[in-house]
Amino acid sequence: MDPNIHKPMALQETPVILPGHDFETVTETIAEIPLSKRFPLGWVGFLLVSLGLLGVLHLALGYLVMTGIGIFGTNQPVGWAFPIINFVWWIGIGHAGTLISAILLLFKQQWRMSISRFAEAMTIFAVACAAIFPVFHTGRPWLAAYWLFPYPNAMGLWPQFKSPLIWDVFAVSTYATVSIVFWYIGMIPDLATLRDRAVSKVKARIYGMLSLGWRGSARHWHRYEVASLILAGLSTPLVLSVHTVVSFDFAVSLIPGWHATIFPPYFVAGAIYAGFAMVLTLAIPVRRFYGMESLITMRHIDNMAKVTLATGLIVGYGYTMEAFFAWYSGSPHERFMMWNRMFGQYGWSYWTLIAINVVMVQLLWFKSVRQNTTLLFIMSLLVGVGMWLERFVIVVTSLANDYVPSSWAHYSPTIWDWLLYAGTFGLFLTLFLLFLRFVPMISMFEVKTLLPQGKIKADH
Amino acid sequence: MAHTPETSPGLHGVMAEFETGQALVDAARKTMGQGFTRVEAYSPVPIEELNDIIHKKRTVLPKLVLGGGLTGMATGFGLQYWASVIEYPMNIGGRPEASWTTFIVPSYELTILFSALTAAIGMIVLSGLPQPYHPVFNVDRFSMASSDKFFLVIESTDPKFSEATSFLQSTGAKGVYDVAE
Numbered sequence: 141m142d143p144n145i146h147k148p149m150a151l152q153e154t155p156v157i158l159p160g161h162d163f164e165t166v167t168e169t170i171a172e173i174p175l176s177k178r179f180p181l182g183w184v185g186f187l188l189v190s191l192g193l194l195g196v197l198h199l200a201l202g203y204l205v206m207t208g209i210g211i212f213g214t215n216q217p218v219g220w221a222f223p224i225i226n227f228v229w230w231i232g233i234g235h236a237g238t239l240i241s242a243i244l245l246l247f248k249q250q251w252r253m254s255i256s257r258f259a260e261a262m263t264i265f266a267v268a269c270a271a272i273f274p275v276f277h278t279g280r281p282w283l284a285a286y287w288l289f290p291y292p293n294a295m296g297l298w299p300q301f302k303s304p305l306i307w308d309v310f311a312v313s314t315y316a317t318v319s320i321v322f323w324y325i326g327m328i329p330d331l332a333t334l335r336d337r338a339v340s341k342v343k344a345r346i347y348g349m350l351s352l353g354w355r356g357s358a359r360h361w362h363r364y365e366v367a368s369l370i371l372a373g374l375s376t377p378l379v380l381s382v383h384t385v386v387s388f389d390f391a392v393s394l395i396p397g398w399h400a401t402i403f404p405p406y407f408v409a410g411a412i413y414a415g416f417a418m419v420l421t422l423a424i425p426v427r428r429f430y431g432m433e434s435l436i437t438m439r440h441i442d443n444m445a446k447v448t449l450a451t452g453l454i455v456g457y458g459y460t461m462e463a464f465f466a467w468y469s470g471s472p473h474e475r476f477m478m479w480n481r482m483f484g485q486y487g488w489s490y491w492t493l494i495a496i497n498v499v500m501v502q503l504l505w506f507k508s509v510r511q512n513t514t515l516l517f518i519m520s521l522l523v524g525v526g527m528w529l530e531r532f533v534i535v536v537t538s539l540a541n542d543y544v545p546s547s548w549a550h551y552s553p554t555i556w557d558w559l560l561y562a563g564t565f566g567l568f569l570t571l572f573l574l575f576l577r578f579v580p581m582i583s584m585f586e587v588k589t590l591l592p593q594g595k596i597k598a599d600h
Numbered sequence: 601m602a603h604t605p606e607t608s609p610g611l612h613g614v615m616a617e618f619e620t621g622q623a624l625v626d627a628a629r630k631t632m633g634q635g636f637t638r639v640e641a642y643s644p645v646p647i648e649e650l651n652d653i654i655h656k657k658r659t660v661l662p663k664l665v666l667g668g669g670l671t672g673m674a675t676g677f678g679l680q681y682w683a684s685v686i687e688y689p690m691n692i693g694g695r696p697e698a699s700w701t702t703f704i705v706p707s708y709e710l711t712i713l714f715s716a717l718t719a720a721i722g723m724i725v726l727s728g729l730p731q732p733y734h735p736v737f738n739v740d741r742f743s744m745a746s747s748d749k750f751f752l753v754i755e756s757t758d759p760k761f762s763e764a765t766s767f768l769q770s771t772g773a774k775g776v777y778d779v780a781e
Contacts, residue, residue: 163644163748290679298683302692307705310676314709318716325720329746333644336743352730355737356745358641360727362651363659367723370665371716378712385705585645593748594621594645 156251156590158434163593166435170330170580170587171337173430179577182429187573193566200560201276209279211556218539218551223277225531226561228386229414230270230568231312232407232527235379236415237263238319241326242375245368251443253586254436258426258575259419260323265571266418267316269564274308276560304388311385318378322371328354329364330580383411390534396477397538400465406458410527413451413497416444417523424517426576435582438511445510448523452501455530459498473543481537485550489529490537496526610781612735613638613755614764615742616773621647624750627771628653631752634767638758642736642751664722665715672714676707738780753779 161169204211214221237259244252278284286293287300288309299306331351338344354360387407390398420441427436466478481490500522503509510516541548575581588594618624621643628641632653641650651658680703684690689697724730736742736753745751752773754764768776 167747290683296688298688300690300692301680301684301706302695302699302702304705307709310706310709314713317713321716321720325723329644333746336746348732349730352724353732353734354729354746355734356642356644358643358647358650358654360729361643361646362648362655363661363723363727365646365648366659366661367719370662370719374712374716374719378709378716381705381708381712388705588645588748594643594647596621596625596647596649 156254156437156439157587158437161434162591163588166587166591167333167337167584169432169435170582170584171334173576174334174578174580175338175343180429183573183577187570190566190569190573193563194570195563195566196559197272197563197566200556200563201272203556204276204560205280209277211554212277213551213553213557214277215549215551217542217547217549218536220535220539221551222553222557222561223273224389225528225535226564227270227273228407228531229528230266230273230564231315231386232383232411233415233418233524234263234266234270234315234319235383235408235411236419237261237266238315238322238375238379239412239415240419241322242372242379245372246376250590251440253590254582255419255423255440255444256586257323257326257583258422258572258581260319260326261572261575261581262415262418262422263319264316264323265568265575266415267312267319268571269568271312271316272560272564272567274312304385304392307385308389311382315378315382318371318375322375325364325367325371326583327579328352329356329585330583332356333584334580380408383408395538395542396471396473397462397466397481397534400462402458402461402465406455406461409451409454409458410530413448413455414523414527416448416451417520417527420444420448420516420520421524422572424513424520426581428513430576430581432582435587441513441516442507442510445504445516448520449501449504452497452504452523456498456501459494476541477538480541481533484537484541486533486537486540489533493526493529493533496522497530500526611756612738612779612781613753613758613761614768615736615739615751615753615777615779616768616771617741617744617775617777618750618752618772619774621645621750623772624752625649625653627752627768627773630771631754631767634760634763636754636758636760636764636767638755638761640753640755642742642745642753644746644748644750659726661719661722661726665719668718668722669711669715672710672712673707675714676710677703679710680706735779735781739777741775741777749774 212222214223237256240252240259241256241263244256275281278288285291286295286297288306290299299309328351331347332354335344335347335351338347384404384407387403391400391403393399423436423444424441427433463478466474469475481487500519503515503519509519536551540551616627618627624641624643625647628639628650631639639654641647641654643650677700681698681700684703685697691697695702736745736751741749742751752768752771754761754768758764765776765778
């Protein structure tokens with residue numbers, strides 16, 4: 141139904157899809173990109189930069205494996221640092237993709253359809269980047285597998301199931317698997333479209349194999365819709381559980397500033413906040429570069445900015461409650477932790493994150509800001525920085541100055557910490573650029589369901 | 601050749617092409633009303649009504665997923681119980697070996713993992729996929745079924761198949777084609 145039907149003129153919103161589209165133009169616009177022979181110069185340029193960064197990742201990992209984790213700045217008392225900060229940051233970003241594809245599907249938010257495919261791609265690639273850190277912070281991961289995964293090994297040892305760290309292994313690996321499955325299933329009908337439209341035999345073969353012989357029969361679609369709904373229903377509690385379990389890594393410990401019951405919802409909101417900002421970071425240039433403004437409209441941009449604002453406010457509430465609990469606990473260690481965060485050796489990072497995540501985000505109340513894509517793009521990058529700093533503040537300030545002053549120290553990352561982090565951007569961007577070029581970046585069949593051609597009158 | 605050439609080679613059925621989803625649904629309704637039984641509809645977008653009109657049967661997939669989820673939960677809990685209590689008991693801060701509350705998260709995750717895999721694999725297998733060849737692909741126009749055209753097929757196994765072509769022509773189809781086997 142037209143969502144504007146009951147609204148007075150003044151409140152009517154930009155349509156989800158701009159007028160002038162029918163089934164054929166939707167297919168044409170989207171399928172043209174993976175099927176064309178052309179490799180746009182801008183795309184090739186970005187790919188080269190990304191591949192350069194990917195090289196940096198290989199360099200950092202190679203040096204890490206040869207030398208050991210001593211190349212990082214991580215040391216006592218700050219025994220957790222860049223690897224977990226970057227892990228939490230990347231995995232948090234992934235959450236927006238699942239929110240868009242699963243939770244908004246359950247709520248029948250039709251605007252999600254244009255952005256769900258590449259938000260899901262973003263999720264998978266972000267989780268891939270995140271996984272590098274817990275795997276490689278062990279130094280030589282093949283020697284660590286026995287305490288990460290339950291498999292029968294020669295030593296007869298089993299993982300310690302009472303630890304949140306092992307819960308995290310289960311949560312993240314399930315999340316990665318289910319996200320990939322959901323993404324692939326969602327792509328099958330569109331891969332069939334590419335198969336049917338491909339001029340080159342080789343492409344028709346490849347897309348044909350990937351589409352599994354999909355025909356779009358009534359039976360196919362019926363099962364498909366049931367499966368999609370079930371997958372959405374399963375992904376919803378899954379995505380909420382992932383960052384909850386990530387927050388348990390901290391909350392179950394006894395470090396001041398970590399041992400807090402507010403962590404699960406506060407982490408989940410922060411994840412969605414950073415994730416939506418990342419979707420904006422990607423969507424704004426992509427829609428312009430590929431001329432997708434009629435499919436990813438200002439309505440999408442506006443809605444995503446609103447979600448960023450809403451989750452940003454929850455994050456702001458989290459900061460307030462952290463400070464309040466520290467005071468209300470009456471514990472001198474908790475109170476010191478909060479004071480130290482604000483005015484201690486890393487005070488600058490706390491105030492920068494407040495400036496971004498609490499102050500700057502208020503600009504999103506204004507429609508003129510939400511409609512200004514250049515400004516939004518810059519803000520979305522800053523939100524990424526702000527959320528990275530949030531994890532830095534939580535991890536590092538709590539460990540650098542905990543209970544006993546004699547064990548306090550200053551932590552600073554090494555060049556290898558930075559190179560590994562920069563390298564994961566190479567992995568992320570390379571995968572994302574390949575995705576844009578070789579699979580339909582927008583779900584064609586879902587967008588078509590929004591058009592009158594696919595609508596069926598109720599039978600009476 | 602041993603037998604005389606046939607006028608119509610082995611047919612999978614007759615296919616009619618429509619411009620809109622509405623036309624396809626109307627035609628499907630008429631077709632079923634005429635007493636045809638071996639019918640299938642093809643569309644570029646999901647149309648819920650078609651399954652209700654033609655097949656009148658809902659998939660068993662949700663039940664399979666429930667089974668998958670329960671299996672996952674039992675696997676997760678069983679694995680942890682067996683590893684922590686029977687195979688490799690270890691005293692962690694004096695907690696009981698079978699401290700079931702700490703087993704919740706992995707059991708929960710495996711419930712979701714098994715359910716999701718059942719849903720995905722179940723959908724594919726129940727639909728008979730992967731199936732690289734199907735007679736409908738022999739019709740050139742059918743390549744539009746994944747873009748913007750809608751198709752209805754009456755299969756040759758239908759007892760009333762002899763009437764199929766003339767009936768489909770009367771439904772206002774844009775074109776009616778034979779589907780080679």
